[in-house]
Amino acid sequence: MPAPSSDTDAKLADYAHPARLVTTAWLAEHRDDPNLVVVESDEDVLLYDTGHIPGAVKVDWHLDLNDPVTRDYVDGEGFARVMSAKGISRDATVVIYGDKNNWWAAYALWVFSLFAHPDARLLDGGRAKWAGETRPMTTEVPSRPATDYPVVERDDTTIRAFRDQVLAHLGRPLIDVRSPGEFSGELLHMPDYPQEGAVRGGHIPGAANVPWARAAAEDGTFRPRAELEALYQGEAGLSPADDVVVYCRIGERSSHTWFVLTHLLGYEKVRNYDGSWTEWGNSVRLPIEKGAS
Amino acid sequence: MSTLPASLADIVEDFTAVGPKDRLQLLLEMSQQLPPLPDRYAGHRESMEQVPECQTPLFLAVEVDDGGGVHLFFDAPPEAPTTRGFAGILREGLDGAGVEDVLAVPEDFYLGLGLGEAVSPLRLRGMAAMLARIKRQVRERDRQASSPR
Numbered sequence: 001m002p003a004p005s006s007d008t009d010a011k012l013a014d015y016a017h018p019a020r021l022v023t024t025a026w027l028a029e030h031r032d033d034p035n036l037v038v039v040e041s042d043e044d045v046l047l048y049d050t051g052h053i054p055g056a057v058k059v060d061w062h063l064d065l066n067d068p069v070t071r072d073y074v075d076g077e078g079f080a081r082v083m084s085a086k087g088i089s090r091d092a093t094v095v096i097y098g099d100k101n102n103w104w105a106a107y108a109l110w111v112f113s114l115f116a117h118p119d120a121r122l123l124d125g126g127r128a129k130w131a132g133e134t135r136p137m138t139t140e141v142p143s144r145p146a147t148d149y150p151v152v153e154r155d156d157t158t159i160r161a162f163r164d165q166v167l168a169h170l171g172r173p174l175i176d177v178r179s180p181g182e183f184s185g186e187l188l189h190m191p192d193y194p195q196e197g198a199v200r201g202g203h204i205p206g207a208a209n210v211p212w213a214r215a216a217a218e219d220g221t222f223r224p225r226a227e228l229e230a231l232y233q234g235e236a237g238l239s240p241a242d243d244v245v246v247y248c249r250i251g252e253r254s255s256h257t258w259f260v261l262t263h264l265l266g267y268e269k270v271r272n273y274d275g276s277w278t279e280w281g282n283s284v285r286l287p288i289e290k291g292a293s
Numbered sequence: 294m295s296t297l298p299a300s301l302a303d304i305v306e307d308f309t310a311v312g313p314k315d316r317l318q319l320l321l322e323m324s325q326q327l328p329p330l331p332d333r334y335a336g337h338r339e340s341m342e343q344v345p346e347c348q349t350p351l352f353l354a355v356e357v358d359d360g361g362g363v364h365l366f367f368d369a370p371p372e373a374p375t376t377r378g379f380a381g382i383l384r385e386g387l388d389g390a391g392v393e394d395v396l397a398v399p400e401d402f403y404l405g406l407g408l409g410e411a412v413s414p415l416r417l418r419g420m421a422a423m424l425a426r427i428k429r430q431v432r433e434r435d436r437q438a439s440s441p442r
Contacts, residue, residue, distance in 0.1 A: 044372070044374060044375045045317070045375055045412045045416065046375045046378060046412075047372060047374055047375075049321050049374070050321065050371070062415065062416075063411075063413060
């Protein structure tokens with residue numbers, strides 16, 4: 001089956017990989033394309049059930065993509081099981097959207113990328129933009145026929161970083177995408193999320209602080225390429241050839257920044273450290289820095 | 294054996310009687326049944342207490358009437374249905390119960406709802422925080438009511 005076309009929107013065309021993003025207008029036109037599956041991935045596990053884009057299936061970051069025992073993502077078999085049950089085939093174009101500036105949608109897309117799902121895209125602006133444009137929403141849960149998604153081994157070497165790799169990476173570019181209060185060490189958790197804290201406050205030595213949501217405009221869409229370059233290249237001093245590690249608290253906010261650097265700005269070596277501050281900050285004898293950048 | 298007020302015990306029973314998928318549906322219904330704030334609180338968040346442990350801002354207020362009955366008021370946005378659902382459970386389960394009954398609710402009663410599997414344990418902690426804050430407010434109100442004028 002032919003893959004649905006890419007969105008030719010002018011803003012998207014400026015990005016390094018414009019095929020990784022679609023606008024709400026494009027999705028409105030293409031959501032019934034035969035080989036396209038819309039996926040909603042939210043922080044709030046019930047939000048999908050209050051209404052979603054017609055035809056969309058829910059993928060929950062915690063219940064579907066995590067292994068509850070090993071603090072890891074599902075393995076190839078687990079991912080194949082989830083995809084097959086949701087009716088997503090390996091050659092499907094998957095358009096992912098969600099709440100909070102696509103925070104959890106970007107996280108889901110990053111996990112899809114660990115399994116190299118060939119065509120996974122984000123809906124620019126996410127759920128809030130679609131709903132704000134009073135486009136159709138429904139509570140009807142689609143029944144997609146199960147597929148036979150192949151078992152693909154998870155690739156943890158390309159876009160994922162582990163603790164010891166980050167330790168060896170010190171001195172090279174690191175972006176901490178948490179709030180300034182978490183970065184300085186003043187807060188042991190994200191504002192309003194005290195249950196997911198660490199025993200020490202601060203950041204990984206040498207990290208620059210660029211809170212993730214600065215990549216999003218007021219309406220939740222990604223900022224235009226020139227503004228993103230000013231932020232990451234100008235302000236944070238990165239360059240596209242850099243070997244970059246991004247992190248936050250558990251790797252979800254930094255998935256958003258990983259998406260920006262990789263797909264919007266075309267950086268070729270960006271890894272997300274999903275252990276992030278809940279691992280680093282709690283680990284015995286790992287070096288940290290305190291204070292503002 | 295259970296120390297839960299009857300309405301809360303009923304809710305726990307409803308949740309445990311069904312599988313994880315239907316539990317989510319029940320939680321969604323609880324979120325939809327959460328009543329709007331009365332005029333004296335609507336638009337007056339400064340008179341309510343924030344529960345920062347919830348993933349989305351939630352505000353609550355507690356009143357104790359002359360007969361010793363506890364009344365609960367919650368404010369959470371529609372885009373936070375899980376938090377609203379937790380509030381809905383506490384509202385329907387505890388509103389109208391006596392001070393002693395509310396204070397006797399075990400801190401971990403929510404584990405009995407079987408929601409850990411359906412919404413993940415991490416998300417459940419907001420519920421414990423709401424209950425703790427409700428109890429603290431009930432103690433304060435109760436002390437005020439019984440102190441001589």
